Amino acid sequence: MSYLTAALSTAEINALSDPTKSYEDAFRDLEQITNTNFDESPFENGVRYRNTLDILEEQAKTAPDRNMLAVMLNCEYRLWKLDEETSIKYKPFLTHWVQALRRLEEDLTNFKQGTTHNPTSASDSLTAEGVTRARLTWIKGLLIGKDMTEIRSSSPWRTFSLTVPAFERPFDVQPYIQMLVETGVWDKPREPAVPSAPGEKQKPTLNLKMQSRKTVAKADTSSAPQQWQKTMRQKLKEQPDTAVQELKNLPLELSSLDFLTTLLTDRTLEAHSVETAPVIIAYIQHALRLVEKMEAPPSTSDQDSHANGAANGAESRAPVVEYGKEAQSRAVKLMLLFLKSLIRKGLLGTQVLYFEIQEICVRYVWIKEVRDFKSWVEEGKDAAQNGQT
Known part of the structure; x- marks a missing residue:
């Protein structure tokens, strides 16, 4: 498997799957496993977290549970932690978060409208919509610069319980899209040929500025x-x-x-x-x-x-x-x-x-x-x- 498509191993996922364990404790357990990949760079490590999130996002739509939610929130936390000192504009996984926000917002709308099935976990009554809401709130907190010092000692389930009620607060993703445009990761959105419908936003295209x-x-x-x-x-x-x-x-x-x-x-x-x-x-x-x-x-x-x-x-x-x-x-x-x-x-x-x-x-x-x-x-x-x- 290419390192560009590689994901976390079963042992690594298990280390992150306890929803009651704090983020820091989970990663102390994980490091004992991941350290065996001695020649893996932090960026390569981050790519595996991102790929794991993509896989679990699809699985959560049909079979959500607390353990899956824990792994997803732990992975998002780890992506932030890898470049903790870098400003949000230059974080290498900003693209991942912006794309995830847009995608998850669309999923949530479909859940609300009933156009998408919203399965429920048999063991803990966690719904696919609940996982989507929790991850959306978590990503938004990362982007706005929420104080991570107190979050480190918290757990994924504690985060889920506290952040979901605040989910409906408005959030403008446009400044982060602009950051991606300014740094050349995305191209500037094209001007529409006809006026867009009220509230409709044009999606930026993936960057190809480095081509002729x-x-x-x-x-x-x-x-x-x-x-x-x-x-x-x-x-x-x-x-x-x-x-x-x-x-x-x-x-x-x-x-x-x-x-x-x-x-x-x-x-x-x-x-x-x-x-x-x-x-x-x-x-x-x-x-x-x-x-x-x-x-x-x-x-x-x-x-x-x-x-x-x-x-x-x-x-x-x-x-x-x-x-x-x-x-x-x-x-x-x-x-x-x-x-x-x-x-x-x-x-x-x-x-x-x-x-x-x-x-x-x-x-x-x-x-x-x-x-x-x-x-x-x-x-x-x-x-x-x-x-x-």
């Missing part, structure tokens, strides 16, 4: 990621050359990395006579150039030169929205996650990725995760050599 405009024009990225992936698979069948160029210029984000990993895992590229290594190497080089541009904003003269080139017919380059060491660090960590997944699954070896690995390890040695990654790669090489002797 030529690529954006070819890929319909305003639809859900799953639909975009279906479109790309169809294009691989009908227009493989065009599809390959788009794959090489995908944005540097989790959905892109997950999709590329899946294409290699299920051998889709090979099925369409496309060599996998050149595509992945070209994508990594594309991502490296994007990270390189993040170092500092371009000068005014560079911006004018770029604008003149685009006006004269030169292919325009993707704009970089974020700049600075923090932005570079987040982007590089995503690349490391991708590279580790490729190497672990045996999809591409370190020899094939040698130059890309070297560039990352030399250029971004100031990032702790890069140094850890270099050690991990070198330990793998030593183990392989010892196995051959």
Whole structure:
């Protein structure tokens, strides 16, 4: 299983499933299990929590119970805890929380209107609607900066009992959507061709600002990621050359990395006579150039030169929205996650990725995760050599 789609193990889930145990106690128990994954970065760890939440969210719609609720609230707490000192605007899982809020609000509306079945747990009378309400309130508390010091010693069931009555308080998710737009995670919503109905809000599209405009024009990225992936698979069948160029210029984000990993895992590229290594190497080089541009904003003269080139017919380059060491660090960590997944699954070896690995390890040695990654790669090489002797 790819680390981009990996979830918590059964033992880890069990450690988080006691609704009466405090959050801190639950994670002390969990750390005794998770520490065995000594080469897993905090971000990789967070991805497993997020994926677990996606799985349990679907299960809770048909078979809700207190233990499931405990795991979900513990996972949300852990995602916040992983980047406790980072401002909400730059938390790597802000996208997860905003998307979850919009999705859960819709689920709750369906429960209220009776368009969705609302099953009840036989053991504790907890309903699917109750789980949805509890998680919504919990996420909203995280976003508004609720004091977490007293929550740490509380338990999921205590949280559920206290927060649900306050659920109906109005909450505006728009400022958090704007944060995602400002940091380049999401594109700015398009202006509607006709006035929207009162109260109707336009959904932002997933960010593809890190692609060339030529690529954006070819890929319909305003639809859900799953639909975009279906479109790309169809294009691989009908227009493989065009599809390959788009794959090489995908944005540097989790959905892109997950999709590329899946294409290699299920051998889709090979099925369409496309060599996998050149595509992945070209994508990594594309991502490296994007990270390189993040170092500092371009000068005014560079911006004018770029604008003149685009006006004269030169292919325009993707704009970089974020700049600075923090932005570079987040982007590089995503690349490391991708590279580790490729190497672990045996999809591409370190020899094939040698130059890309070297560039990352030399250029971004100031990032702790890069140094850890270099050690991990070198330990793998030593183990392989010892196995051959």
